[in-house]
Amino acid sequence: MIKLMRSRKAPRPPRLPNGVRIYAFGDIHGCVDLLRNMFTVIDTDLARSPIDRPIEVYLGDYIDRGPYSRQTLDLLIERSRSRETVFLKGNHEAYFLEVLRNPNKVDEWRQFGGLQTLMSYGLNPPLNPTAAERIDLIAALKAVMPADHLSFLRGLTPSFICGDFYFVHAGVRPGVPLKEQQESDLLWIRHEFLDSTADFGKFIVHGHTPVREPDIRTNRINIDTGAYATGNLTLLSIQGSSMLPV
Template sequence: MFKWSSSKTQRRKPRLPEGIRIYAISDIHGCADLLQQMFTVIDKDLTTIGSRRPIHVFLGDYIDRGPDSYRTIELLIERGRRHESVFLKGNHEAFLSDVLKDPSQLEQWKQFGGLQTLASYGLRPSLKSDAAEQAELVHQLATRVPPHQHRFFASLRLRFVCGDFFFVHAGVKPGVPLAQQQEHDLLWIREEFLQSEAHFGKYIVHGHTPVQEPDIRFNRINIDTGAYATGNLTLLTLQGDSLLAL
């Protein structure tokens, strides 16, 4: 369990608007069982919320690497039907979209964790495939993804702002106003953002780069704890100027 401490932030703590509680999760990567466990934790916490407005924020990378991308997407869609939820796009969802448009990227996607996603949709590709086989496999995948999941992927957002917080998958490019950030940076940026000591105008909540435990800085927090490799999926709870990651 991790909380803000005065030693970790020397500026005024960022705040959410009064009456809002946010639950944020990033980089699920097909770990449906871990996601279900976190929903149980959230449901218990919701019994303490009183009249506050709860918002679920998911920071992308729902698929690839882990064992059950299909069920992960189903859980998220069902959650979104019953709770106010914001679903952001991760670079893995962007990669899936690229593959569906261009089957020649299939081999690269397979090395990127796509094999596990294909398996979760009931597909077993050969180790080596020519262009025709790749095109057929991508066609099969497009038909195995049900229409409501296609709509889910198409609806993913790049960012979400609430109060002093800016939620995004990977991070932001230093020196560029938040309103002018480019999609590639929001989904893929690493070192230039991670090493920056700048104040970005909002407090950045992100994932994308795995860390052993939630990384709380004065200008950002990284909540990607490598669930598919470590078995640890982090839940961040925000309310007022309080922050709790578990």
């Protein structure tokens, strides 16, 4: 007897709800001029093709490395006043808050690009600060940091779901339901997530690990194109099941 093989249906592509368009940003890292350019791209796109509910989703890492962290936060806060925005927490924002609580972490923060952030607030940190100088430096940072910057950083969320899409800074841990993910993984994970071909239950949109161009896989897309080093800040437009990197 010959058995007839049933053909497998191709998996349904992830979709957003009708009437929603999402503009997702990769890691900005203090590149305020590139961010302004992308705002122009969005506004031009909406003028040409309006939609009921445009949402801007930012994947974290707004600060450090690039030269204009303070100015980037100013611009994001201003943007949020007139747009529907979702701001996710990146590992750099998490570490920044840790430094504010514990000045002894300043030296490690500098290796993550914290020196550029301090300078964007008008500070001139010593090259090898003593313990007392680290305390004074963070006290000076708190004194010049606008209150709305601190509120912004404390209000960041670790993830965002819309339709079949799950937005997060770094990724998710394979084998763990999305509702049970640990924040440390959402902010820091790399190879266990990047090497996985698992179905995560949602299509993951993330940054954190720089790539030359947007990396589209069957279960995820990475849109961190290393803006501070390459001058290329990626914006991803999603509508229905269409994903268009800019």
